[in-house]
Amino acid sequence: MSKNKESIINQLTQKPWEPAQVKVDNLHEGKTFNLHVGKLGLRYLMVVSTIMFCLFIVTYADRMVYDDWVRMPEPFLLWINTLILVISSFVFIRIQLASKKNNFEKARRELFFIGFLAVLFLIGQLLVWQDLVQAGYYVSGSPANGYFYVFTTLHGFHLLGGLIYWAMTINKVWKLENIVIRKAKHTIELCAIYWHFLLAVWIVLFGLMLFS
Amino acid sequence: MAADSYDDVAKNKDSIPSLEVPPQDLYHAKSWWTKYIFCQDAKVIGIQYALTAVAIGMVGLVSSWLMRMQIAFPGVIPMEAGAYYQLVTMHGMIMVVYLLTALFLGGFGNFLIPLMVGARDMVFPYVNMVSFWVFFLAVIILAASYFVPGGPTGAGWTLYPPQAITSGTPGGDGLGIVLMLVSLAVFVIGFTMGGLNYVITILQARTRGMTLMRLPLTVWGIFTATVLALFAFPALFVAGIMMTLDNMLGTSFFMPAIVEFGERLTYDGGSPILFQHLFWFFGHPEVYIVALPAFGIVSDLISVHARKNIFGYRMMVWAIVVIGALSFIVWAHHMYVAGMNPWFGFFFATTTLIIAVPTAIKVYNWVLTLWRGNIKLTIPMLFAIAFIITFVNGGLTGLFLGNVAVDVPLSDTYFVVAHFHMVMGIAPVLVILGSIYHWFPLITGRFLNERLGRIHFWVTFIGSYSIYFPMHYLGFMGVTRRYFEVFEGDNFTYSIIGINQFITVAALITGAVQFLFFYNIIVSSKFGKKAGKNPWKACSLEWQTPDVPPTHGNFGKELPVVYRWAYDYSVPGADKDYITQDTPPSAVANAKAEQT
Amino acid sequence: MIVAVLVVLVTLGSVAFHMWSPWWWSEIASNWVGMDDTIILTFWITGAVFVAIGLFMAYCIWKYKYNKDKRADYEPENSKLEWALTIITTIGVIALLAPGLIVWKNFVTVPKGAYEIEVVGQQWYWMYRLPGKDGVLGTTDIKNINDDNPFGLNTDDPHSVDDILIDADDLHILKDQTLKLNLRALDVLHDFYVPQFRAKMDMVPGMITYYWFTPIKTGTFEILCAEYCGTGHYSMLGYVIVDEEEDYNEWLSEQMTFEETLASNGKSDLIKIALNKKNDL
Ligand code: HEM
Ligand SMILES: [Cu+2]
Numbered sequence A: 001m002s003k004n005k006e007s008i009i010n011q012l013t014q015k016p017w018e019p020a021q022v023k024v025d026n027l028h029e030g031k032t033f034n035l036h037v038g039k040l041g042l043r044y045l046m047v048v049s050t051i052m053f054c055l056f057i058v059t060y061a062d063r064m065v066y067d068d069w070v071r072m073p074e075p076f077l078l079w080i081n082t083l084i085l086v087i088s089s090f091v092f093i094r095i096q097l098a099s100k101k102n103n104f105e106k107a108r109r110e111l112f113f114i115g116f117l118a119v120l121f122l123i124g125q126l127l128v129w130q131d132l133v134q135a136g137y138y139v140s141g142s143p144a145n146g147y148f149y150v151f152t153t154l155h156g157f158h159l160l161g162g163l164i165y166w167a168m169t170i171n172k173v174w175k176l177e178n179i180v181i182r183k184a185k186h187t188i189e190l191c192a193i194y195w196h197f198l199l200a201v202w203i204v205l206f207g208l209m210l211f212s
Numbered sequence B: 001m002a003a004d005s006y007d008d009v010a011k012n013k014d015s016i017p018s019l020e021v022p023p024q025d026l027y028h029a030k031s032w033w034t035k036y037i038f039c040q041d042a043k044v045i046g047i048q049y050a051l052t053a054v055a056i057g058m059v060g061l062v063s064s065w066l067m068r069m070q071i072a073f074p075g076v077i078p079m080e081a082g083a084y085y086q087l088v089t090m091h092g093m094i095m096v097v098y099l100l101t102a103l104f105l106g107g108f109g110n111f112l113i114p115l116m117v118g119a120r121d122m123v124f125p126y127v128n129m130v131s132f133w134v135f136f137l138a139v140i141i142l143a144a145s146y147f148v149p150g151g152p153t154g155a156g157w158t159l160y161p162p163q164a165i166t167s168g169t170p171g172g173d174g175l176g177i178v179l180m181l182v183s184l185a186v187f188v189i190g191f192t193m194g195g196l197n198y199v200i201t202i203l204q205a206r207t208r209g210m211t212l213m214r215l216p217l218t219v220w221g222i223f224t225a226t227v228l229a230l231f232a233f234p235a236l237f238v239a240g241i242m243m244t245l246d247n248m249l250g251t252s253f254f255m256p257a258i259v260e261f262g263e264r265l266t267y268d269g270g271s272p273i274l275f276q277h278l279f280w281f282f283g284h285p286e287v288y289i290v291a292l293p294a295f296g297i298v299s300d301l302i303s304v305h306a307r308k309n310i311f312g313y314r315m316m317v318w319a320i321v322v323i324g325a326l327s328f329i330v331w332a333h334h335m336y337v338a339g340m341n342p343w344f345g346f347f348f349a350t351t352t353l354i355i356a357v358p359t360a361i362k363v364y365n366w367v368l369t370l371w372r373g374n375i376k377l378t379i380p381m382l383f384a385i386a387f388i389i390t391f392v393n394g395g396l397t398g399l400f401l402g403n404v405a406v407d408v409p410l411s412d413t414y415f416v417v418a419h420f421h422m423v424m425g426i427a428p429v430l431v432i433l434g435s436i437y438h439w440f441p442l443i444t445g446r447f448l449n450e451r452l453g454r455i456h457f458w459v460t461f462i463g464s465y466s467i468y469f470p471m472h473y474l475g476f477m478g479v480t481r482r483y484f485e486v487f488e489g490d491n492f493t494y495s496i497i498g499i500n501q502f503i504t505v506a507a508l509i510t511g512a513v514q515f516l517f518f519y520n521i522i523v524s525s526k527f528g529k530k531a532g533k534n535p536w537k538a539c540s541l542e543w544q545t546p547d548v549p550p551t552h553g554n555f556g557k558e559l560p561v562v563y564r565w566a567y568d569y570s571v572p573g574a575d576k577d578y579i580t581q582d583t584p585p586s587a588v589a590n591a592k593a594e595q596t
Numbered sequence C: 001m002i003v004a005v006l007v008v009l010v011t012l013g014s015v016a017f018h019m020w021s022p023w024w025w026s027e028i029a030s031n032w033v034g035m036d037d038t039i040i041l042t043f044w045i046t047g048a049v050f051v052a053i054g055l056f057m058a059y060c061i062w063k064y065k066y067n068k069d070k071r072a073d074y075e076p077e078n079s080k081l082e083w084a085l086t087i088i089t090t091i092g093v094i095a096l097l098a099p100g101l102i103v104w105k106n107f108v109t110v111p112k113g114a115y116e117i118e119v120v121g122q123q124w125y126w127m128y129r130l131p132g133k134d135g136v137l138g139t140t141d142i143k144n145i146n147d148d149n150p151f152g153l154n155t156d157d158p159h160s161v162d163d164i165l166i167d168a169d170d171l172h173i174l175k176d177q178t179l180k181l182n183l184r185a186l187d188v189l190h191d192f193y194v195p196q197f198r199a200k201m202d203m204v205p206g207m208i209t210y211y212w213f214t215p216i217k218t219g220t221f222e223i224l225c226a227e228y229c230g231t232g233h234y235s236m237l238g239y240v241i242v243d244e245e246e247d248y249n250e251w252l253s254e255q256m257t258f259e260e261t262l263a264s265n266g267k268s269d270l271i272k273i274a275l276n277k278k279n280d281l
């Protein structure tokens, strides 16, 4: 049905009491977007988290111009961790393809691999911290240090949160006999979107720290 | 019959089948625990939110009594300066965040949204349940700060650094401020989960026929407020995290080099003003997070009890949306004299005064709804009228404070205290009280006692108006806020002792009468007059449930189908003076509005 | 009926309180009459709106009381009326904003030749510094602060030598002399506020804020700290005494310069570099 495609401006200027409008409205199905609530919910969360990171970045830019700003070194390990995230995203694309073809066995296998990569990434980040602390870059040193630790921690927490959803996804594709195909596909898709989002956030943050 | 084309409907103005709902996994409580404690029914969650908010709100109320006693009758309740500042801080924070925000969005939002949009529940009931418990945890953490050494923070609800985390402030070098920041962060997390539900339920789970412009304004208010919160709360979260790090780990995000009591602290280079920007980027929209739901609800109260459609519905919706959007570019009007670049003043004064226009339109439309109405002076209506008076008063004093040059002498005086209490303290509380009288019959199936209600109303309205109206004039005299001792300065033209004592007595009476209200609630929920279905003869969907109070799943077997907007009151030609939203056209064939 | 009467009473009572209650601002003692005027103008405009809305509402309550044989009007909207009201409101808002912005423009542009002095806030008292003979305030740095140098003056800045330091809560100023106050805080936020001068501005550690005014009346005026600064906030008071020339000079002659303070403590060598530089000038 076509009624849901009206632009938001059009919708907001309707006069709901006018007989002609009443007839049109009576056929409305009650949805604003042609989207599954899960997907919309995920977008909502990504918006909130994007706003949060943006605000951090604004304060970062504000703080950077002062002269007590001392750059952090970028340990080589950070590049490896970035690579791990890139690989995860790549794997997720394959998982999505597999689930499209209803090949849940493959999807499941690779989902486990995702979990492994995520844990690897977190361990990698912890190692980076350890290196930096040993090299004398404490949180309370230059504000650049503070931001580095804040960014990595928050990003890490996002990944941990993602792992909860990942566990739910695994659960949905666990036993091949029990798979409700529609639901499994949906969950996999959401999980994949979130992982790509985390990669994007990381690249922005990493780039920011690299180029400032 | 499938009504797929406009013609079908036009031809035989008949009812449309309820949209097929995919078999929903409606949540079913299995035990007492999952029914009353870890419940996933939005109505129960709403009540849990409301009770928790009111419980902690009592702490805020009693704090205000103690403060008022100290101001007007010092020594009657012995208290040190530090304790006074702790009271001010906790009072402010509790009232704004833990009482009003939680009550409007968590309480009213949960209870009303699914009912008003015609849904069986929120779209993510489980997340909704978790959201409440995270909020509960935030309240517990907040309450815990009363019991740590040094007590809760006394930094003022604005928590400005450096003062918030230095030793000259109560709780500043102890756990008080830490627990406050942690509690706020937890609150934000819980709120994000709740907000997720409110927004998506309103967008995607409306029943058939419920277009955006057929929504009651209550839903519009709550929706816009939630979207504001979605943008604003991250700022509080970010500021909270950075301040916690400054405090615990010695970073210098907000802390410049300072010498405190002759001792140089290790901080260097941070910017206290940056915190203020973050705080008010959250703080100003927060004002509207409290105000917009009140705007929406009061519109519905006025319309129902004046038996007239809300005047200028579209303008009302646009005004809500415009106010919400503009509220993100006015935040620095709280910082005119904070030491930021003075040239910002021009921009922020202009944006602030622009907001006055859509706000004024809302007021006109409320009053114009009364005009040529058929006004029933029920208790909810009385509260709505009182709201208009206090809100107009507080809104107009906002024009003083928003106009940057006028703000210079007035900022940080009691004029500010009077202004924000009028506009975001008293006015929304009046709406809350009115809407409890309004929706109590839906929640419990019984009316609140009318006589007690009228006493409660008059004392609350006249009392709170007498607290805050005279207080503005203290501000003109230059009486500064957050003063532990109000003294007879040489500056003042006339003694301020008498007026302060008057205000305190009014505050005590106004506070006390709220207990009459609680008594009324408790007694009436058992013994009140039976209300029956749709006792106010309202149009919107929440009153059209098959059972009163609505049971789990809200609408029985079939979801209602909506055929009209929420304001078909006094339609010419119709038999009754209201046509509910789910009345099909064929049932009101005479009504003029239905004829082409 | 009763409700309508009470609404009228509340509305007119507010106006009556405004007109006849004794609580009102103290007479202005600075050049910021523009602020007072803008407030008065705002009172007229907002007061008119307040009374109009209150009385109109009372009228509606009285006139359109419920009657079960009557029906309310069915009028979803009235674009003409709504737009008219919008435009009137906009005009009112502009009438408020324009004069306000003009006064603010004045407030943020310090006139040339204003006499610069410094006010320092710390928990919980005030200190002041005058530029001394050379007319220039020496530069400061918070890292220099110690018992001998409570203001943190840079000891290698020749301008700091003759700065007059007033380590007391009271400040004397000269009537009709335009002052620019440079505001500094050492620990937390404070705000130097004298109600009769109307002006105020926060003091923020780590930066120097300012405002300007001209005292137009002699007398003693109380200073209040207007930005919350911890437990002692309410007791952070002091006096500004506005003098005629003669009294002012007498007071000034009793104050000590940075050089003299150090000398009296036997610490003159601290500012050797500054003194040398000064002699070179
Ligand atoms: C009968 C009810 C109330 C009374 C008697 C009351 C009284 C007070 C008093 C005496 C102060 C301290 C003023 C000062 O020393 O500067 C204060 C501050 C405050 N109140 Fe209320 N209040 C009431 C209700 C509310 C409500 C409903 C709100 C919700 C918005 C609220 C929000 C605040 C805030 C935000 C502050 C500022 C706290 C601060 O300075 O940090 N109050 N109130
Ligand atoms: Cu604001």
Ligand SMILES: [Cu+2]
Binding pocket: C189, C190, C191, C225, C226, C227, C228, C229, C230, C232, C233, C234, C236
């Ligand atoms: Cu202070």
